[in-house]
Every structure is written in C-alpha cells, then in structure tokens.
Amino acid sequence: MRGYPSVKEMNDDQRIGIVKDIFASVTDKYDFLNRFLSLRRDVAWRKSTVSEMNYFQTYRFLDVATGTGELALDCANTYESVKVTGVDFVQEMVDNGIEKVQTQGLENRVDLKFGDGTNLEFDDNSFDVAAIAFGIRNIPDKIKALSEMKRVIVDNGQVMALELTTPTPGLWRNFYGFYLNGILPKLAKWFTKNPAAYEYLADSIMNFPTRKEFVSLMESVGLKNCKAIPLTFGICTLYIGEKQV
Numbered sequence: 001m002r003g004y005p006s007v008k009e010m011n012d013d014q015r016i017g018i019v020k021d022i023f024a025s026v027t028d029k030y031d032f033l034n035r036f037l038s039l040r041r042d043v044a045w046r047k048s049t050v051s052e053m054n055y056f057q058t059y060r061f062l063d064v065a066t067g068t069g070e071l072a073l074d075c076a077n078t079y080e081s082v083k084v085t086g087v088d089f090v091q092e093m094v095d096n097g098i099e100k101v102q103t104q105g106l107e108n109r110v111d112l113k114f115g116d117g118t119n120l121e122f123d124d125n126s127f128d129v130a131a132i133a134f135g136i137r138n139i140p141d142k143i144k145a146l147s148e149m150k151r152v153i154v155d156n157g158q159v160m161a162l163e164l165t166t167p168t169p170g171l172w173r174n175f176y177g178f179y180l181n182g183i184l185p186k187l188a189k190w191f192t193k194n195p196a197a198y199e200y201l202a203d204s205i206m207n208f209p210t211r212k213e214f215v216s217l218m219e220s221v222g223l224k225n226c227k228a229i230p231l232t233f234g235i236c237t238l239y240i241g242e243k244q245v
C-alpha cells in the first residue's frame, strides 16, 4: 500500500509526481467517491460555478484540470451554444472523460485532451471563461496556472477556481477537520486500492491558502473584481476574477 509524505514536506516536483500517481490510481472510482464522500455536494458546487459563467464573445470555455470532464460536461449541457475544451495531465482521467462525452453524444462540442495547466497550448484571448475545479489545490505553482488562465481569456472574460476550503475557526471547522482526517480516509479504504490518496486529500485541503490569501493571489496576477463565494458553510469556495485592460 502507498503512503505519501505530508504536503509540507514535499518539494514541487515530488508533489506533481504524487498528484499524477494519485489520479491515475483512483480514476475508475473517482466520480463515485466524489459523490459519496461529499454527499453529492460536488454536483451542486459545479452547477453553481456554471451558473456564474458569462459567454459573450468567443462562446468558448476552457476547463483546466478537467479530470473526468465533469465541469466541461456541465457547461456544455447548460449552454448549448458554447464549445468546450478540457485539459488534464493524467491521461487515464482524460480517457474516462472522453467516454462520457461519447456516451452523451457531445463530441462535436466537447474536446478533452492531455495538457498541463501551467503551460497551456492555446493562443491569447481564446476563451470567454477559463475555470479549474478542485485542481488548483494540486498545482504547486498557482501563480503560473492563474496567469495562464488569464492569458487565454478575452478582455472582460472570467477566471474561476472552485476549491475545497476550510470553514472559519469554530465548532463546524473542528468537526470538518475530524471528518477529513479521521473518517474520510477510512471510508475511502473500502472503495479504492489507494486509500493514501484520501489522506493526501485531507492534508492538501488543510494546507490550502485561506480565502483572503487566495483572492490576493488572483489579484497578484492582475485579475480584477476578485471575489470568493463560500458554498456549504465554507467547505467549498468559488473564486471569480475578471480580466480587464
């Protein structure tokens, strides 16, 4: 059975290797465990994200770290005139997503492919919206990823990051910490061959920047009107910023 060092002890290259290992090993159970461990909140959180999107020029959406394509598909099913591209650097996740695109008959509007969120292959000003759902936590160079998302969107376009966060200190935060560290890895053990992945999940959530810190990161790459919308008592947060010249 695998074991990973704590997030604080990993260097950036180690972390990238561990993230690739984790997602390649949990692909087949990924969607099921998301629904189960979040009590289907993940579905509602992505829907909230999609409902905040604004299409006005290119009618194109970029889903960074698309994984199994959940946000990409949500977007395509909500906005019928929008073309969607999703990139992820774990081919197993992309392949799983492509199967879902085919099952839903959306091949003409949804293109999922291999790609690195810190080095996007797209021209400047190619999309109205670039979003990342539950991915920015796993990217050590968050500034690079946010800058790349900003680069590829048009003026007045949106950069969005949906991420698991910790509630403000208090009873609820204590309970949530207990769930993340004590209960979640045990539940995951029943269903996946790599339960250490869910210890990493807890660790990475607890070590993610606070809302204020993450909004500052977005501002530091030049995004404007940045805001953080807490969801489900703050266990998830939707961050939105705009590109303005």
Ligand SMILES: C[S@@+](CC[C@H](N)C(=O)[O-])C[C@H]1O[C@@H](n2cnc3c(N)ncnc32)[C@H](O)[C@@H]1O
Residues within 6 Å of the ligand: 019, 020, 023, 064, 065, 066, 067, 068, 069, 070, 071, 087, 088, 089, 090, 093, 115, 116, 117, 118, 132, 133, 134, 135, 138, 139
């Ligand atoms: C928790 S999953 C989220 C998947 C999907 N966005 C969702 O909403 O379910 C995180 C994904 O981020 C991907 N990822 C992490 N770092 C990446 C990077 N630098 N470039 C592309 N994908 C990355 C992983 O391979 C994994 O599929």
